[in-house]
Amino acid sequence: MDSTLVIGAGLSGLYLARELSRRGLEVRLVETRERAGGISLIDPEAKGIVERLTSQLEVETGKTVVRAAGRLLILSSEGAEEVRGGIVATGFRSKSAAEMGIWGDRPAGVFHFRSALDLLLEGFKIGERVVAYGANRYSVLLAERLLESSREVYLLDPALPPQLEVPPEVKAMRAKVRYVKGRGRLSKLVLDVGELEADALVLSSFEPWNPFPELLPVGHAAIEVYEPRALMESAEIFVENLLCEGSYVELSVRGELAIFPTPLKSCARRFMVVMREGRAIVNGSPYEVRGHLTLPLPPGTSRVEVREA
Amino acid sequence: MRGPYDVLVVGAGAVGLSIAYELARRGASVAVIEKEAEAGFGVSKGHAGVIHVLQLPLGSLKSRLAIYGNKMYDKWAAELGVKPWRLPALLVASSPLQLPLVLLLYPFLRAYYGRRGFAISLVSGRELREREPNLNALGAIRVDGYAVADPFELTYRLYEAAKEMGAEFYFNVEAELLEESEEGVKVKSSAGAFSSRYAVNAAGLYSDLLAGERLKPKRGVMVVFDRLQAKSIVAPISLSQLVRAETKGGGIIPTAWGHTIWGPGFSEGDKEDTAVYPQDVMALLSRFGSLVRRKGRLLKGYAGVRPASPARDFMMFYSPRKRIVHLVGIESPGFTALPALALMVLKMLQRSGLSLGAPRLPRPPKPLTRELLAAGKEVRGEKGKILCHCMRVSVGDVLEAMERGASTLDGVMFRTKLGMGPCQGQHCMGRAAALLLKLRGEVTKSGGNSWIAR
Ligand SMILES: Cc1cc2nc3c(=O)[nH]c(=O)nc-3n(C[C@H](O)[C@H](O)[C@H](O)COP(=O)(O)OP(=O)(O)OC[C@H]3O[C@@H](n4cnc5c(N)ncnc54)[C@H](O)[C@@H]3O)c2cc1C
Numbered sequence: 001m002d003s004t005l006v007i008g009a010g011l012s013g014l015y016l017a018r019e020l021s022r023r024g025l026e027v028r029l030v031e032t033r034e035r036a037g038g039i040s041l042i043d044p045e046a047k048g049i050v051e052r053l054t055s056q057l058e059v060e061t062g063k064t065v066v067r068a069a070g071r072l073l074i075l076s077s078e079g080a081e082e083v084r085g086g087i088v089a090t091g092f093r094s095k096s097a098a099e100m101g102i103w104g105d106r107p108a109g110v111f112h113f114r115s116a117l118d119l120l121l122e123g124f125k126i127g128e129r130v131v132a133y134g135a136n137r138y139s140v141l142l143a144e145r146l147l148e149s150s151r152e153v154y155l156l157d158p159a160l161p162p163q164l165e166v167p168p169e170v171k172a173m174r175a176k177v178r179y180v181k182g183r184g185r186l187s188k189l190v191l192d193v194g195e196l197e198a199d200a201l202v203l204s205s206f207e208p209w210n211p212f213p214e215l216l217p218v219g220h221a222a223i224e225v226y227e228p229r230a231l232m233e234s235a236e237i238f239v240e241n242l243l244c245e246g247s248y249v250e251l252s253v254r255g256e257l258a259i260f261p262t263p264l265k266s267c268a269r270r271f272m273v274v275m276r277e278g279r280a281i282v283n284g285s286p287y288e289v290r291g292h293l294t295l296p297l298p299p300g301t302s303r304v305e306v307r308e309a
Numbered sequence: 310m311r312g313p314y315d316v317l318v319v320g321a322g323a324v325g326l327s328i329a330y331e332l333a334r335r336g337a338s339v340a341v342i343e344k345e346a347e348a349g350f351g352v353s354k355g356h357a358g359v360i361h362v363l364q365l366p367l368g369s370l371k372s373r374l375a376i377y378g379n380k381m382y383d384k385w386a387a388e389l390g391v392k393p394w395r396l397p398a399l400l401v402a403s404s405p406l407q408l409p410l411v412l413l414l415y416p417f418l419r420a421y422y423g424r425r426g427f428a429i430s431l432v433s434g435r436e437l438r439e440r441e442p443n444l445n446a447l448g449a450i451r452v453d454g455y456a457v458a459d460p461f462e463l464t465y466r467l468y469e470a471a472k473e474m475g476a477e478f479y480f481n482v483e484a485e486l487l488e489e490s491e492e493g494v495k496v497k498s499s500a501g502a503f504s505s506r507y508a509v510n511a512a513g514l515y516s517d518l519l520a521g522e523r524l525k526p527k528r529g530v531m532v533v534f535d536r537l538q539a540k541s542i543v544a545p546i547s548l549s550q551l552v553r554a555e556t557k558g559g560g561i562i563p564t565a566w567g568h569t570i571w572g573p574g575f576s577e578g579d580k581e582d583t584a585v586y587p588q589d590v591m592a593l594l595s596r597f598g599s600l601v602r603r604k605g606r607l608l609k610g611y612a613g614v615r616p617a618s619p620a621r622d623f624m625m626f627y628s629p630r631k632r633i634v635h636l637v638g639i640e641s642p643g644f645t646a647l648p649a650l651a652l653m654v655l656k657m658l659q660r661s662g663l664s665l666g667a668p669r670l671p672r673p674p675k676p677l678t679r680e681l682l683a684a685g686k687e688v689r690g691e692k693g694k695i696l697c698h699c700m701r702v703s704v705g706d707v708l709e710a711m712e713r714g715a716s717t718l719d720g721v722m723f724r725t726k727l728g729m730g731p732c733q734g735q736h737c738m739g740r741a742a743a744l745l746l747k748l749r750g751e752v753t754k755s756g757g758n759s760w761i762a763r
Binding site for chain 1: 532606690699735736755
């Protein structure tokens with residue numbers, strides 16, 4: 001039997017691979033970087049489980065899936081192999097400066113979250129006065145980590161979520177970044193509420209992104225959640241849905257929320273409603289959602305209707 | 310004092326590089342001095358890559374050189390291993406009110422373009438929907454003979470070929486003064502003096518300072534989307550096309566690597582100001598927004614400054630003793646004019662007494678991993694590991710780029726397209742910077758104080 005390919009060995013990919021192999025499937029787990037863990041490498045709550053899973057599973061590091069001439073290939077030091085199927089666990093993308101409405105000069109010192117993290121994990125310093133733009137669990141963790149190497153660390157967001165716990169050494173501010181200034185290295189940010197001297201800006205506003213849409217996504221490639229428990233749970237639900245036999249459930253989604261997994265089968269026992277914060281009406285019943293909500297899928301359900309209240 | 314060289318070229322932009330390449334391949338000893346850390350970091354890094362047909366006003370030097378350059382391009386670029394993508398330009402009417410303009414302008418444009426060998430035709434709404442289903446347009450004038458090329462690829466191939474032919478390059482060196490005598494030229498620079506028999510001032514935005522002229526720079530902002538929106542260069546039709554080239558607000562420009570550029574816009578500028586302002590972006594979005602159905606994701610904006618002369622034409626002239634050729638005001642269509650412009654400079658130097666041999670051909674370039682994959686080949690070993698999955702750039706490609714002269718992260722990006730795909734470098738910039746830091750102990754974005762990490 002062909003093995004199932006999991007692309008990306010962050011917490012979601014690792015946990016998914018474990019779930020699949022627990023159910024007797026043969027799994028291959030490939031990772032482009034030289035170590036497993038992905039964004040969860042800075043997450044103290046995920047560290048233990050990432051280490052345990054990494055030691056239990058065989059992670060093929062230094063292997064990257066790419067699209068070339070219409071095919072998907074795994075490229076590595078051993079050459080190229082064609083990909084026939086697989087599950088995408090390649091994580092979030094951070095929105096670009098242009099998408100966040102930041103214009104101005106194009107100096108050095110503006111980083112996407114993952115690039116900043118890669119440099120930090122290699123032991124390099126990315127700046128003295130660093131601004132993480134986009135407040136969420138990961139940017140807070142990054143800010144804490146930055147405190148070790150940088151003199152000042154700011155966390156900026158146009159709508160700073162009140163429930164987010166930010167350590168007092170990190171200067172959290174409600175602000176919108178409009179321009180970056182700097183010839184050579186970044187020197188200043190122009191905000192809606194004034195100016196801020198800074199020599200590094202880390203773009204930390206995330207969005208799920210599946211670079212290979214012909215394959216099903218899991219974890220941050222599919223949904224915007226921030227808790228490691230939510231990622232692990234989503235991987236479990238994904239596997240239940242993948243492996244059971246049943247007809248597809250008709251889905252109707254309206255508003256700023258998402259259902260996971262899609263396509264959903266009637267045999268899946270649960271599903272997730274993902275939403276930043278607010279009220280969702282699911283098949284007529286109202287629910288409070290903060291991040292995500294896992295709901296049972298009663299046997300025989302043929303249609304799920306979700307909308308923002 | 311360094312030298313004497315046959316020719317000293319000031320400026321390693323597309324223009325200086327073309328001239329250095331054409332001279333060196335004909336046996337001249339050439340030195341190029343460049344104030345930036347690498348070749349192509351001036352105007353030549355921020356343009357739109359369009360090979361134009363002609364430029365209004367007709368009869369201007371820039372129009373004549375663009376026409377010759379256009380016709381020479383394919384063969385000239387092929388010798389360097391670069392293949393421009395030939396495609397038509399469409400001047401489109403997107404509302405019923407604009408349709409009469411198509412008929413009104415057509416006879417004039419047919420006279421302009423047709424007479425100079427560029428095919429021109431009317432395109433009906435139905436034909437347009439077939440060719441460009443992603444556009445909201447009712448009719449168009451089609452002009453054939455345009456092309457787009459990857460500006461970086463061409464710039465770096467020129468640099469490599471010039472070096473291969475023996476041209477010497479001095480980076481981070483600024484020319485301060487060009488002094489000519491009966492015997493030749495002495496160039497005072499930030500790194501001491503150079504002597505040569507002849508000199509070419511191809512200093513782009515700063516050539517006016519060395520030539521005693523004064524430029525009136527014009528800024529142009531472009532935005533980039535992550536998908537191909539059309540198979541033609543597209544611009545809204547307007548009456549101004551009778552008097553000005555279509556550069557005023559630019560166009561919708563497909564790129565050879567599957568992106569789309571909107572622009573360049575046009576505004577008064579300052580030589581040093583390559584910032585992108587929100588109003589520039591808004592202007593482009595409102596100009597083209599309703600023309601395109603599926604746009605894709607907005608990746609970035611960038612700005613270039615055109616080294617425009619007050620008369621808005623290229624200026625190519627001798628110094629009093631004809632030892633120096635000054636090039637001032639080489640704005641758009643400078644990239645189009647390259648092959649013709651370089652030969653014209655060679656002629657001017659020959660008329661001043663420089664003798665040249667027959668041209669040699671450069672070696673073909675080494676293919677990138679992306680190109681090998683497209684040809685069904687693979688790369689093994691540590692060098693085959695991929696850093697940028699969107700643009701399929703390997704560790705080997707990065708090392709090769711450095712081997713070929715990249716000393717900065719921008720230099721690596723421009724040569725390999727690392728980080729230029731839909732994910733804009735999320736998964737590769739940090740790792741590539743770390744790789745360079747480990748190999749060289751430091752890494753900058755583009756030289757100077759543009760350090761990335763320490
Ligand atoms: C927004 C924009 C869009 C454009 N689009 C197109 C297009 O689509 N098609 C087209 O044909 N053309 C286009 N152009 C025009 C084209 O980009 C230029 O004509 C061309 O790049 C000019 O090349 P250059 O070598 O003269 O200038 P540069 O690339 O600026 O080269 C000059 C070099 O000289 C160096 N230098 C300056 N002073 C000194 C000194 N004192 N000592 C040493 N070195 C020095 C600079 O650092 C620079 O590298 C566009 C231009 C702009 C600005």
